[in-house]
Amino acid sequence: MKIIKLVMSVLLLGTSIYTPSTYISANAHTPNDTERIYSIVVDRFLNADASTDEGVPEDEDSDLRFGGDFTGIEDNLEYISSMGFTAIHLSPVFDFAEDDHLGYDVESYESIDPGLGGAEGLSSLVEAAHEMNLEVIVDVPAVSVGGGGTVAELNVNSIYSDYIEDKDLDMLDLTDPAVQGDYRDTIGEFVDEFNIDGLSMMIAQDGIDAEEILPVGVKTYGFRTTEEVSATGFDHMTSETMRQALSESYATVDREVPELPESEHMLLADHWFSERFTSHAVEENMFPGTRVKQLMTYLYSHTGPISMLYGTEVAFNAETIPEIHPQMDLWTDQEIVEYMEHINRVYSDHKNAFTGNLETLHQGDGHYITRYHTNDVDFILNINDTSETNGVNLDLGDVGEGKVLSGMLIGDMIRASAPGEYIVVLDREETELYAVIEESGFNNGYIIASLLIFGGFAFFIFFAARKNKKYRANMNK
Numbered sequence: 001m002k003i004i005k006l007v008m009s010v011l012l013l014g015t016s017i018y019t020p021s022t023y024i025s026a027n028a029h030t031p032n033d034t035e036r037i038y039s040i041v042v043d044r045f046l047n048a049d050a051s052t053d054e055g056v057p058e059d060e061d062s063d064l065r066f067g068g069d070f071t072g073i074e075d076n077l078e079y080i081s082s083m084g085f086t087a088i089h090l091s092p093v094f095d096f097a098e099d100d101h102l103g104y105d106v107e108s109y110e111s112i113d114p115g116l117g118g119a120e121g122l123s124s125l126v127e128a129a130h131e132m133n134l135e136v137i138v139d140v141p142a143v144s145v146g147g148g149g150t151v152a153e154l155n156v157n158s159i160y161s162d163y164i165e166d167k168d169l170d171m172l173d174l175t176d177p178a179v180q181g182d183y184r185d186t187i188g189e190f191v192d193e194f195n196i197d198g199l200s201m202m203i204a205q206d207g208i209d210a211e212e213i214l215p216v217g218v219k220t221y222g223f224r225t226t227e228e229v230s231a232t233g234f235d236h237m238t239s240e241t242m243r244q245a246l247s248e249s250y251a252t253v254d255r256e257v258p259e260l261p262e263s264e265h266m267l268l269a270d271h272w273f274s275e276r277f278t279s280h281a282v283e284e285n286m287f288p289g290t291r292v293k294q295l296m297t298y299l300y301s302h303t304g305p306i307s308m309l310y311g312t313e314v315a316f317n318a319e320t321i322p323e324i325h326p327q328m329d330l331w332t333d334q335e336i337v338e339y340m341e342h343i344n345r346v347y348s349d350h351k352n353a354f355t356g357n358l359e360t361l362h363q364g365d366g367h368y369i370t371r372y373h374t375n376d377v378d379f380i381l382n383i384n385d386t387s388e389t390n391g392v393n394l395d396l397g398d399v400g401e402g403k404v405l406s407g408m409l410i411g412d413m414i415r416a417s418a419p420g421e422y423i424v425v426l427d428r429e430e431t432e433l434y435a436v437i438e439e440s441g442f443n444n445g446y447i448i449a450s451l452l453i454f455g456g457f458a459f460f461i462f463f464a465a466r467k468n469k470k471y472r473a474n475m476n477k
Contacts, residue, residue, distance in 0.1 A: 034086070034302075034303065034304070034305070034351070034354045035086055035087055035135075035304075035305035035306070036084050036085045036086050036087070036299075036300070036305075036306055036308075037085065037086070037087045037088075037089045037137060037221075037305060037306065037307040037308070038080050038083075038085040038087070038088050038089065038307075038308060038310065039089040039091075039271065039272075039307050039308065039309045039310060040073060040088060040089065040090055040091065040310045041068070041091045041101070041102060041103075041272070041310065041325045042068055042069065042070065042073065042090055042091050042093065042103070042116050043065050043066055043067070043068040043069075043091070043101045043102075043103070043115070043116065044066055044068050044101060044310075044325045044326060044327050044328060045068045045072050045073055045076075045310060045327075045328045046068055046069075046072025046073070046075070046076065046328055046330065047066065047067035047068050047069060047072060048069060048071040048072035048075050049069045049070075049071040049072070049117060049121070050067075052067070052069050052071075052114060052115055052116065052117050052118070052121070053067045053115070054114070054115065055098040055115055056115070062322045062323065062326075063099070063101070063322050064098075064099055064101065065098065065100075065101050065115060066101065066327050067115070068116070068327070068328075069115070069116050069117040069121060070116055070117035070121035070122055070124065070125040071117055071121060071124075071125075073088065073090075073125055074124060074125045074128045074129075076330065077128060077129060077132050077134060078132070079330070079337075080134070081132055081133075081134060082337075082341050082344070083313065083337060083340040083341055083344055084300065084340060084341070084343070084344025084347065084348065085134070085308075086133070086134060086135060087134060087135035087136065087137055087197070087198065088129060088134055088135075088136055088137070089137040089138075089139065089198075089200060089307065090136065090137070090138045090139065091103045091139055091272065092104055092106065092138070092139050092140065092141050093112050093113060093116055093122060093138055094106045094107075094108065094109050094111070094112065094113060094190075095107050095108040095110075095111045095112065095113045095114070096113055097167075098115075100167060101322060101325060102163070102272065102321070102325065103139075103141070104141045104143060104163070104164075104167065104169065105143070105167045105169060106141060106143045106145055107145060108145060109145065109186050109187075109190070119193075119194075122194055123194060126194055126195055126196070127195075130195070135197035135198060135219075136195075136196055136197050136198070137196075137197060137198035137199065137200055137219070137221065138190075138196050138198075138199060138200070139199075139200045139201070139202070139272070140187055140190075140199050140200070140201055140214075141171075141201075141202070142171055142172040142174055142183060142201070142204070142213075143169055143170065143171060143172065144169075144170040144171065144172050148172055148173075148176075148178075148179050148182065149172065149173040149176040149178065149179050150170040150171060150172060150173055151171050151172065151173040151174075151175075151204070151205045153205075154171060154204045154205055155203075155204065155205055155206055155226060155228055155229040156202075156204050156225045156226060156229070156273070157225035157226050157240075157273060157274070159225070159273045159274065159275075159320065159321060159324075160202065160204070160225045160273040162320075162321070163273065163321050164204075171204050171205070173205070174205060174208045174212075174213050175205070175207050175208060177212075180212045180213050183213050184212070184213050184214060184215055187199065187213075187214060187215055188215035191215055191217075191218055196218060197218060197219060198218055198219035198220065198221060199214055199215075199218055199219070199220050199221070200220075200221040200222075200223060201214075201220075201221070201222055201223065201234075202223045202225060202271075202272065202273060203222050203223065203224050203225075203229050203231045204229075205229070206229055206230050206231075207230060207231070208231045208232075208233075209231070209232050209233040210222060210231065210232070210233030210234040211232075211233035212233065214233075219235050219236075220233070220234045220235045220236075221234060221235065221236050221237070221238075221266060221305070221307075222234035222236070222237040222238070223237075223238050223271055223272075224237065224238055224239065224240045225240060225271075225273050225274070226240055227239065227240045227241045236264065236265070236266040236304070236305050237265075237266060238265075238266045238267075238268055238271070238307075239265065242258065242261070242265070242267065243267075243268055243269060243270070243271075243274070245258050246258060246267070246268075246269050246277075246295065246298070247269050247270070247275075247277050247280050248280060249385075250269070250277070250280075250281075250291055250294055250295040250298070250385065251277075251280030251281050251283065251284045251286065251291065252280075252281070252284035252286050252291075253286075253366050253385055253386050253387045253428065253429060254365050254366040254385075254386050254387055255365060255366055255385070256363070256364075256365055256366070256368075257298070257363070257366060257367070257368035257383055257385055259358075259360055259363065259368070259370070260298075260301060260302055260303070260358055260370060260381075261302075261304070262303075262304070262358075263302075263303040263304035263354075264304055265304055266304060266305045266306065266307065267299055267302050267304070267305075267306045267307075268299075268306060268307040268308065268309075269295055269299075269308075269312075270309045270312070270324075271307070271309060272309075272325075273321070274324075275318070275319040275320075275324065276309070276311075276312075276316050276317050276318050276319070276324050277291075277292070277295065277312060278291070278292065278312070278315045278316060278317040279317050279318060279319050282317050288315035288317070289315060289333075289335055289336055290429050292312060292313070292315055292336050293336060293339050294383070294385055294429060294431060296308070296312075296336075296339075296340055296343070297343055297383070297409070297431040298383060298431070300343050300344070300347055301347075301381050301433070303354045303355075303356075303358070303372075310328055311326065311328055311329070313336045313337050313340060314328075314329050314332045314333070314336065314337075315336065342409075343409060346408045346409055346433065347433075349408075350379070350408065350433075350435065352374050352376050352377070353372045353374065353379040353433070354372070355374055355375070356372035356373045356374035356378070356379065357372070357373045358370050358371070358372060358373075359371045359373060361380070361392075361394055362392050362394070365386065366384070366385040366386035366387075367383070367384050367385070367386055367390050367392070368381075368383045368385070369381065369382050369383070369392060369394070369424070371396075377435050377436060377437060378399065378435075378436040379433060379434065379435055379436070380394070380405060380424075380433070380434040380436065381431070381432075381433050381434075382424055382426055382431065382432045382433075382434065383431045384426040384427065384428060384429070384430055384431070385429060385431075386428055386429075387428055388428050389425065389426065389427050389428060390425070390426060390428075391423055391424065391425040391426075392423070392424055393417075393421060393422070393423050394421065394422045394423075394424055395420060395421055396420050396421070396422060396436065397419070397420030397421075398420070399420065399436050401416075401419060401420075402438055402439050403416065403436055403437065403438060403439065404416075404436075404437060404438075404439045405422055405424065405434035405435070405436060406434060406435045406436075406437050407432045407433070407434050408432075408433050408434070408435060409431060409432050409433050410430065410432050412424075412426075412432055412434070414434070415439065
C-alpha cells in the first residue's frame with residue numbers, strides 16, 4: 001500500500017513539472033505604448049441623467065439631440081475597458097447649439113455644454129476614467145465664435161463639408177499667428193482645468209502646425225478626411241488612404257490585406273465624418289459580425305495607436321450624418337464584444353509582441369502573414385481573410401531546432417515539418433497569433449510547488465504509518 005501511494009505521488013509530481021507548449025509572456029500586464037481609442041459621440045451614447053435633458057425634443061429627430069451625457073459614459077467605462085481600449089475619445093464638449101448633436105456648432109469655449117452634464121459631469125468622468133487607467137482625449141473644433149480670422153477654403157471630404165455648410169460654420173484660420181495664440185491659450189486652460197490627456201482635431205485646412213495651435217504636455221491626434229490636406233506637429237496622424245484601404249479590404253474576402261504600418265501611424269476604419277465600416281460589408285452582402293471581428297483583430301495587432309468609433313462592436317451601418325451617429329445599443333447581441341474581450345486578454349498577456357520589428361512573410365489576396373521580431377519571443381500573425389482554407393509553408397530557419405508555433409487566439413499548435421519549416425493552415429475568415437517557443441520544458445514554479453506538495457504528502461504518509469503501527473501494537477497487547 002505504501003509503495004502504491006509513493007508511486008502515485010511521483011506520478012503527480014511528474015505531471016506537475018512537465019508543462020505543455022503554451023506561452024505566457026514574462027511581460028504580461030506591463031505598461032506599453034499601444035493605444036486603443038474608443039471614439040464616442042457623447043450625445044448619442046447613453047442618456048443616464050435626465051436632469052441634463054433640457055433642449056432634448058420629445059419626438060426623436062435624428063438631426064437633434066438624443067440626450068446622451070457624461071454620466072452614461074462613466075457608467076459604462078468597465079464595458080469599454082473590457083474590450084481592451086486604453087482611452088476614451090470624446091466628441092466636442094464645449095457649449096454648442098441645441099440643434100446640433102456632434103458639438104461642432106460651438107457657441108462658447110468658456111463653458112462645458114450643460115446638456116452633456118456640464119463641468120461637474122466632465123470632471124467626474126475624467127476622474128473615473130483615470131481611476132481605471134483610461135486616458136481621456138477630447139476633440140477640439142476650431143470654430144469662430146466671436147470674430148477672428150476665418151479660413152476661406154477648407155480641404156475636407158463631402159460629409160464634413162456638408163455638415164459645415166448645413167450648420168453655417170465659420171472655421172478659424174489656424175495659420176494666422178494671432179488666431180493661433182488665442183486658440184492655444186483657450187484650449188490650454190481647458191486641458192489644465194479638466195486634466196485632459198489628449199486632444200484631437202479633424203484637420204480642415206492646409207498648412208497647420210499642431211505645435212503652434214495646441215498646448216504642450218498633451219498627446220495630439222490629427223484626423224484627415226482627405227489625403228490632400230497637409231499638417232505637421234501632431235504626435236499621430238491618420239491616413240485617409242489607409243482608412244479607405246482597410247474599409248474596402250475587410251468589406252469582403254479575397255482582397256489584399258494592407259501591410260501593418262510602423263507604430264507612429266494611427267489606424268482606423270471610420271470616424272465622425274466618414275461612412276460606417278459596416279456599410280461596406282453590407283454592400284458586399286457579407287455577414288457584418290465576421291467582418292468586424294477580422295478587422296478588429298488586424299487593428300489590435302498594430303504596434304501603434306488605433307481608433308474605433310462607438311457602435312462598431314454592434315455593427316452600426318450608415319453612410320451620412322446624422323445616421324452614422326445613432327443612439328448606442330448596449331443591449332444587443334454581444335458576440336463581437338465577447339470576441340474583442342477575448343483578443344484583448346490574449347494580447348494583454350503578450351504585450352512584448354508590440355515591441356518587435358515587423359517582417360512580412362506572405363501576402364496574397366486576403367492572406368497576410370507577418371512576423372514580430374522581439375528580444376524575447378518572436379510572434380507570427382496569420383490572417384486568412386479568404387473564402388477558403390489556406391496553407392502556407394513558412395521558412396523560419398533562424399529560430400533554431402525544437403521550436404513550435406503556439407497559437408493563442410484559436411489554440412493551434414504547429415510543429416516543424418522539417419528543420420525550420422512550418423506548414424500553417426487556417427480556416428477561412430480566421431486570424432491566429434502564434435508564439436515561436438520551445439516545444440516543451442520544465443516549469444520552475446511548478447517544480448517548487450510540486451516539491452512542497454510532495455513533501456507534505458510524504459510527511460503525511462509517514463506520520464499516518466507510524467500512528468497506524470502504534471495503534472496495531474496497542475491492539476496486540
